[in-house]
Amino acid sequence: MTPLPTTAIDAGERIRAAGLRVTDSRRAVLVALGERPHVSADELFPLVAAQLPSTSLQSVYNALGDFVDAGLVRRIEPAGRPGLFELRVDDNHHHLICSSCGRVEDIDCAVGPAPCLTPSDAHGFAVRVAEVTFWGVCPACAEASALPSST
Incomplete structure (x- = not known):
């Protein structure tokens, strides 16, 4: 299993390897997701905003959607709950x-x-x-x- 990104450098490398452009917002989302697996975008937003105050909830949603499309993040959809995201995809x-x-x-x-x-x-x-x-x-x-x- 691939280790979770623990730093912005690790996150940047993983984002680039997935064929995506590295941005501060994407890097912050991936690092926060490494700290809190099985989390919704709304739950992830305060963690990202603490590291990157200029971010928006929409940018967190956009990053997660890009990550899912690139195979970097998995979205699970438990019945009756908002979608949850995790890095364990391999x-x-x-x-x-x-x-x-x-x-x-x-x-x-x-x-x-x-x-x-x-x-x-x-x-x-x-x-x-x-x-x-x-x-x-x-x-x-x-x-x-x-x-x-x-x-």
Whole structure:
């Protein structure tokens, strides 16, 4: 797996390698995304703005869209939630989402080579990727719901 960019220099190299022009905004978005995987554009914006006060929410959305198109970032779309973005794009992994608090965890492909799931009828498609989302309750939410009410 490719290491996450931790500096603006690393981010600039990855952006350039993806065939995109390096800008301060793109670099700041990629560095912030390396610090907070599984984050929406709206959640990412304050992190980017802290490093680059002149940026806008629209520039964060634009950078993320460019990154997704270039294969540098993956967008996941959990049902009922805004799109989330992550840098882990070079493997076939899945996600586990807490239906209470929304916490997202990566789950490695359980069995077999990519796409690790074989449809019963592919209808002639050459399947390359399977996206699986597991829903459950994280340990913190399960523990909180098991506590007696204080009322």
